Each structure stands twice: as C-alpha cells, then as structure tokens.
Amino acid sequence: MWRDPNKALAQSGPYLRSGDIRMRVAVIGAGYVGLVSGVCLADFGHQVTCIDKDSRRIAALKRGEIPIFEPGLDALVEANVRHGRLAFAADLSAVAEADAVFIAVGTPSRRGDGHADLSFVYDAVKEITPLLAGTAILVTKSTVPVGTGDEIERIVRARRPNTDIAVVSNPEFLREGTAINDFNHPDRVVIGSDDARARAVLAAIYRPLLDAAPFVHVGRRTAELIKYAANAFLATKISFINEIADLCECVGGDVEDVARGIGLDERIGPKFLRAGPGIGGSCLPKDGLALIKTAHDYGMQLRLIETVCAVNEARKHAMAGKVAAALDGAVGGKTIGVLGLTFKADTDDTRDSPSLALIAGLQDRGATVRAYDPAGMEQAKLSLTAVDYCNDPYAAAEGADALVIATEWQQFRTLDLPRLKRAMAQPLIVDLRNIYDIEAMKRADFRYVALGRSGQATIPVQIPRQRLRAMTA
Ligand code: NAD
Numbered sequence: 001m002w003r004d005p006n007k008a009l010a011q012s013g014p015y016l017r018s019g020d021i022r023m024r025v026a027v028i029g030a031g032y033v034g035l036v037s038g039v040c041l042a043d044f045g046h047q048v049t050c051i052d053k054d055s056r057r058i059a060a061l062k063r064g065e066i067p068i069f070e071p072g073l074d075a076l077v078e079a080n081v082r083h084g085r086l087a088f089a090a091d092l093s094a095v096a097e098a099d100a101v102f103i104a105v106g107t108p109s110r111r112g113d114g115h116a117d118l119s120f121v122y123d124a125v126k127e128i129t130p131l132l133a134g135t136a137i138l139v140t141k142s143t144v145p146v147g148t149g150d151e152i153e154r155i156v157r158a159r160r161p162n163t164d165i166a167v168v169s170n171p172e173f174l175r176e177g178t179a180i181n182d183f184n185h186p187d188r189v190v191i192g193s194d195d196a197r198a199r200a201v202l203a204a205i206y207r208p209l210l211d212a213a214p215f216v217h218v219g220r221r222t223a224e225l226i227k228y229a230a231n232a233f234l235a236t237k238i239s240f241i242n243e244i245a246d247l248c249e250c251v252g253g254d255v256e257d258v259a260r261g262i263g264l265d266e267r268i269g270p271k272f273l274r275a276g277p278g279i280g281g282s283c284l285p286k287d288g289l290a291l292i293k294t295a296h297d298y299g300m301q302l303r304l305i306e307t308v309c310a311v312n313e314a315r316k317h318a319m320a321g322k323v324a325a326a327l328d329g330a331v332g333g334k335t336i337g338v339l340g341l342t343f344k345a346d347t348d349d350t351r352d353s354p355s356l357a358l359i360a361g362l363q364d365r366g367a368t369v370r371a372y373d374p375a376g377m378e379q380a381k382l383s384l385t386a387v388d389y390c391n392d393p394y395a396a397a398e399g400a401d402a403l404v405i406a407t408e409w410q411q412f413r414t415l416d417l418p419r420l421k422r423a424m425a426q427p428l429i430v431d432l433r434n435i436y437d438i439e440a441m442k443r444a445d446f447r448y449v450a451l452g453r454s455g456q457a458t459i460p461v462q463i464p465r466q467r468l469r470a471m472t473a
Contacts, residue, residue, distance in 0.1 A: 021204050022046050026098040028124045030057060030088065032068055032179065032282075032349065033141060033172050034104030039076050040183040042086035044208045049087045049094035061088040069348035069375040072180050095128045100137040100201055102170070107142050107290075108282075114289035116145050125152050132156075134163040137201045139170045143227050143287055145294045149192070149220040166198035169220045171227035176281070177346030184209075190216045192223020228294070231287040232305045237272040238279050239308045242315055245275035245452025255452030256434060275451045277354035277406060277432040278316035280343030285312065285352045316354040320361025323404055323430050326449045332366030335425065337400035339393050340407020340433075341384075342376035350379040354432070355406040359384055372396040374409055397423040408433040417444035 023046045027038040030052035038050040052058050057067050064081075066074045080086035087094070095101055105120040121142055132138065138156065140149060153167040169192030174182035189209055191202045199217060203210065218226070245255040255275045263270030279285060288309040295302045324331045343353035350356060353376070359369050363386060370388040373380065377389050390396040393412065397403050397420050405412055413435050421427045421444065429441065431450040441448035 029105035169223035248452035341373035
C-alpha cells in the first residue's frame with residue numbers, strides 16, 4: 001500500500017527528520033554510487049537493501065568488508081547494519097517490498113563507438129520489473145543518456161501494463177573520495193519526473209536534505225541532460241586550465257597564479273582550476289563521449305565538447321613525452337618511479353586514470369616502471385603488467401632516473417626528500433599535480449619539472465587528428 005509521504009512528514013519527529021516515513025528502499029548495484037547512496041539513505045533512517053549480482057561482493061559486505069576504498073564508508077556501513085537499517089543481498093527479493101528502487105549499475109562506454117552501454121541498466125530493469133510493487137518508484141541513479149528513462153518506462157509498461165509504477169531520473173553528483181560528504185551535503189538534488197506522487201516519494205526519501213540543498217524538480221529528460229551537461233562543463237574547465245598551463249610554459253607564466261587570479265572572479269570560481277595530467281575516472285571521459293553521441297543521434301554536433309574530449313585524451317598520452325623530455329628526450333633503458341595510479345586521491349579507482357596512459361607510454365618507450373599507490377594497486381594490476389609494484393614511495397624511487405607524481409595523494413605532499421634523493425639514481429621529480437614548492441625542491445637539490453610553472457620545458461599537447469575525426473564523424 002502506498003503511504004502518503006506528505007501526511008507522514010507532517011507527523012515526523014526531529015530525530016531523523018524523515019520521522020515515521022521510513023521508506024523501504026532497494027538499490028540495484030553496490031558499487032561506488034550504489035553502496036554510498038544505499039548506506040547514506042539507511043543513515044537517513046530508511047530501510048535499505050543493497051543488491052548486487054556479484055555474489056562475492058555481497059558476501060564480503062555481509063562479512064563487514066568494504067569492496068571499495070572510500071573514506072568513512074566502513075564505519076557508516078557497520079553502524080547502519082548494526083541498527084538494522086541496512087542489508088545486502090545477491091537476490092532480488094527485497095525489490096518486492098520496496099517503495100523505491102534505485103538503479104545504480106554501471107554505464108561504461110560501449111566498445112568501439114563511445115555510446116553509453118546501457119545493457120546493465122536495461123538488464124536490471126527487465127530483472128526487477130516482474131517483482132516491483134504496483135506503486136513502486138523506479139529511480140535511475142546511473143548516468144544515462146537523454147531518453148533512457150522513456151525506454152525504461154516502455155519496458156516496464158510492456159511487462160506491467162496495469163500498474164502505477166513511476167520512472168524517475170535522479171542523477172548522482174557525488175565524487176569518489178568525498179562521496180559520503182557529497183551525498184549528505186549536495187549542491188542540489190535533481191529530481192526528473194512529472195509525476196506528483198513520484199516527486200513526493202523522492203522528497204520524503206531525501207527529507208533530511210530538504211533544508212540543506214535546493215531541490216531541482218524538472219522533467220525526466222532534462223534531469224538526464226543536467227548530469228551530462230555538468231560533467232561536460234567540468235571537463236571543459238579542467239581542459240581549459242590545462243591548456244593555459246601549456247601556454248604558461250611557453251610564455252614564462254605560472255599556472256597556479258593564473259588559476260588564482262581568474263578563480264577569484266566569482267563568475268569563474270576557484271574550483272576545478274588545477275592543472276594536471278588529464279581527466280580520468282569512470283565518469284567525465286565516458287560521459288563526454290556519450291553526450292557527443294547523443295547529439296549525433298539528433299543530427300547535431302557539440303564541437304566544443306568534442307574538442308575538450310579529444311584534447312583531454314591527447315593530454316593523458318602526452319605525459320609520457322613530458323617525462324621523456326625531462327630526461328633529455330629518451331627514457332629507453334631508464335627506470336621511472338611513478339607515485340599514484342588512481343585517477344585522483346582518496347579512491348582505489350583506476351578507471352581511465354592518466355597514470356595508466358603514462359605508464360603504458362613509458363613502457364612503449366622502453367622504460368622500466370616502478371610504481372606505488374596507497375589504494376589503487378590491485379585495480380591497476382588488472383590492466384598494467386610488467387610494472388614493479390612497490391610497498392611505499394621510497395621503494396618506487398629506488399634506482400629511478402625520475403620520479404613522477406601522478407596522483408595528488410596527501411602522503412605524496414610530505415615526502416622525505418633527502419631519503420628520496422638517496423634512493424634515486426638521479427634527483428629528478430616530474431610533478432604532474434603541482435603539489436610541491438619550486439623553491440623547496442631547489443633547496444633539496446632536486447631538478448623539479450612541474451606543469452605550467454616558470455622555467456619548464458614545453459611539451460605541446462597535440463590533438464591527434466585521427467581521433468578527432470573519428471569522434472566527429
Ligand atoms: P560500479 O561499477 O562501481 O558499480 C556497479 C555495480 O553494479 C557493480 O558492482 C555490478 O556488479 C553491479 N551490477 C551490474 N548489473 C547489475 C544487476 N543487473 N543487478 C545487480 N547488480 C548489478 O559503478 P559506479 O562507479 O558506482 O557507477 C554507477 C553509475 O553511477 C554509472 O552510471 C556512473 O556513471 C554513475 N556515477 C558514478 C560516479 C562515481 O564517482 N563513480 C558518480 C556519479 C555517477
């Protein structure tokens with residue numbers, strides 16, 4: 001029976017602010033988004049079951065082992081399991097009881113054409129549709145192209161014609177590494193639905209955030225597009241400052257100062273203005289490609305975003321050349337230490353990480369690579385072979401002709417420089433995250449190569465025309 005959330009909200013007490021309206025929620029997919037969303041919704045007071053078809057993942061979760069690295073997640077899972085609000089399952093039975101079912105399965109790039117691979121989403125929908133309560137709300141949290149909600153609705157209506165099941169888009173904006181804080185303190189909650197009942201249920205589920213964040217109620221297609229537009233904008237901003245970093249190297253400017261100088265302009269803002277080795281991760285690169293493909297489907301071209309994607313991809317591959325340039329053009333036969341394999345700090349996620357392109361490029365040029373990452377080595381081992389994986393940064397520096405800082409992990413900011421120098425064959429640090437002070441490096445007697453800071457060699461980033469043509473075809 002559907003419970004009126006507004007009525008229940010009116011009776012809610014101050015404790016959880018979701019008061020009496022503890023919703024029964026099922027989350028399909030217990031990955032970075034599903035697990036974090038599930039545990040945070042349980043922490044709001046709802047009764048949540050996180051479901052994943054990976055039974056080993058579920059068995060680990062039931063043993064209290066967290067399959068992903070996300071600061072604070074273990075304690076939050078433990079507390080909510082202990083309070084009986086959070087459960088894990090490899091089967092779908094909890095779906096039948098759920099007021100709302102969130103879909104949080106992966107939507108990777110489809111091999112070959114860059115379209116979002118929606119097979120996981122559609123498979124999940126087909127699996128759960130026969131089990132859904134007749135008034136359930138089906139919520140897409142996965143990042144899906146415009147129109148996916150319409151197709152989900154078509155699948156549901158074809159199988160369950162005489163029900164009130166509503167299909168809602170509720171894109172997720174959390175960032176790995178700060179995911180719990182992001183979920184609990186979002187800049188906005190986007191709810192894409194024209195269905196008043198669905199909106200009310202979502203409002204009830206997100207009740208603890210009602211005072212804290214703007215709720216953006218829009219149509220479903222618009223909600224789907226908001227997520228892609230946000231990621232495309234962020235990718236554009238980073239690519240912009242990366243290009244300015246390259247220009248700084250040519251003209252003798254300092255990109256850190258330029259970023260500060262423009263970021264203080266409120267219209268621009270200081271965030272996402274850190275020069276780096278290119279954007280990685282499981283979202284921004286693949287979502288850019290998917291947006292381009294969506295535009296193609298409608299007969300239009302997103303020239304700006306196409307260029308951003310191409311420039312970013314080229315940049316990741318240009319980084320090995322930058323390291324080679326710092327070693328007088330050649331790394332063949334040299335040993336390179338790489339610190340950081342994940343696409344950013346505070347995650348174990350190496351999907352599309354610039355480090356992978358960097359290491360492959362170094363190996364292609366004949367270098368031996370020693371690498372260390374605080375959390376990402378297991379994932380990296382799945383795609384990078386012939387790397388000497390080390391137990392700490394100093395072991396990675398052992399005998400190295402250059403040490404590359406590829407990820408901005410906190411522990412890489414406070415390295416014991418004299419110890420590093422003793423370990424290395426020559427004192428050269430290539431800092432692709434600009435986390436060190438140039439003067440401190442000089443004092444420690446290191447040759448220090450960073451991005452877009454005064455006095456650095458120029459490594460122009462070339463957009464491979466073939467790739468650009470393929471993307472714009
Ligand atoms: P993930 O790969 O970490 O997790 C997906 C999980 O879904 C896996 O554990 C997989 O086993 C499970 N799964 C797949 N099909 C299933 C099915 N039919 N039934 C049950 N479980 C199933 O993915 P993720 O990084 O959490 O991303 C999920 C979605 O959220 C993607 O669309 C992504 O673009 C989006 N997103 C990700 C982030 C992020 O930072 N990772 C942020 C915002 C949005």
